[in-house]
Amino acid sequence: MPPILEVRHLKKRYSSVEAVRDVSFSVPPGICFGLLGPNGAGKTTTLEIIEDIIPASGGEVLYRGQPRSRSFREEIGIQFQHTSLLSFLSVRETLETFASLFSNPAAIDDISRRCDLDTIAKQRNDRLSGGQRQRLTLALALINQPSLVFLDEPSTGLDPQSRRNLWSILRELKEEGRTLILTTHSMEEAEYLCDDIAIMDRGTIIASGSPRELIERHGGGSAIILPGHTPLQPLQGMNYSVRRSGGDIVIHTDHVHQGLKELIDRDIALPGMSIHNANLEDVFLHLTGRELRE
């Protein structure tokens, strides 16, 4: 199936800073594509160039195989990371206002129900909580029934329950055949939602593929995690990578059984030990030598 979106050699330079360096990828229709990376990696800049919010310094973006035209805005939905709304309007009035700007808007009641805004429909925008604002900005991104939805750090600032609710809405959207492109620095979110991922660091894509492929290729196998107070002396000479991380001692191995046997042979106390399967955080660590949250 031809890609719904193609990004070719995208560049963005702010005076002396190169925020995006030769970024290329393509997104097939109907999937959730994630741009994963730490803060300052260039995810938002890349996304805003694709959304036609800011101009690129170089490269091109093709939507359905063509350069973006005026109708592009009718067909996409955007949830910005930071946005402000007209303070003195109510939630419902805001939805009605934005719906009127599009030629094919969704029914306000439907969108309101989907994003759980019914109970706060009459509330003014400047009196919404963080989670309520996030739901409203998601509703605005969906108000024109877009086929391509951009979500910039959609779950930032949400409590775990709200995050789960958001994820279930996003999964529904995907099931309806819409294409989602999201940025996140949460590996849990990326693993849960994304079919394809591009990992960005310092303005460039350092790896891409499905989460499973990336973990298999770059995750470094499993990890045995020992409590931080475990003495390091007996661990010296093991054939595995041993490092300290967040107060714990992490031993990377492709063979968990063999690793555990060796620890027992060296009389290492195992209470408090846990086994961790490699995830995208490990992929990033492996590729950059830094943790994703740094």
Place this chain on the structure above:
Amino acid sequence: MNLKRIWVVFKARNAEFFRDRAAFGWNFAFPLLIIIGFGLMFDGREFKRFRVGIFPPTAIEQGASEALPPTFLKDRHVIVVPVADREEGENRLSLHRIDLLVDGTSASGAYWMNSSSPNSSLAEKVYLSSYMVGKTPPQRGVTNGPQIRYIDWLMPGILAMNMMFSALWGIGYVIVRYRKNGTLKRLKATPLTAFEYLTAQMLSRIFLIIFTLLVIWVGSDLIFDFHIAGSPLLLLLVFILGGLNLCSIGLIFAARGTSEEFTSGILNFISWPMMFVSEVWFSLEGSSKIVQDFALLFPMTYLLRAARKVMNEAATFADVQGECLVLVTTTLVFLVIGALLFSWNE
């Protein structure tokens, strides 16, 4: 251009204005308070009155000293201020708090004036002329036309000043704030074009300006009974053209930038000269040619000249077409510049 989208943004902006009670109230209260203040200050009649200090206060309480000519004390341009003694009087005179000091007990009518004050010099002439009573004065003529009170002259200036602040800050400052907090970026993510957005902002602001103007006018008229010599509709047209012009200036300053502080500084930089040289508070008659020529750089000068011609001199459209043409032309120029420079997020 999509009219529906313009209408939607127009409605949303108006709703914001009317629901922001603090800003809404201030838009009406500020000019109304100024008009009432000036009306009370000048008693709705006179702008120029001389404050004459007389000592000792008993000289006034006793129903006028024999030393002072009654015609002087009854002169409607004179406000008598009781002063304790000569020392206090001279002190007040040097501080320009009174224009003339008279000794109410002096048989020779001794007085003191401040040679650095033009008002003092004029008050002196009024005082001296009161000693001419009984002698044959020069022939005197009095104009018979309708009396233009200072408040009638001032009213268009106050309204124009309010329009100026409303247009410059209501468009210039607000759009920069929208750009800074991401509201404009959110709107850019829709099919709304910059032209549609700017048109909606202009229309919304001119609607609010004229609505405010009419409310203030009616409210002030109930108190001061303003006299409009010319056509009220022509006066309204002049104010609409002036309002559009001021809005288009606001658009230029709103076109770029995300710093509210910088924009506020620039708006002050443009609005304060307009307030002082465009004859909001006082006429430039008699001022230097450089100042008068400088005033012609500001559209507000043309707005006020046209408004006062219609209101005070019963001017017709033909009489103010020059001012109207300047307002329309510069509005179009400013609009084009504003639209070309406009950026949603830079």
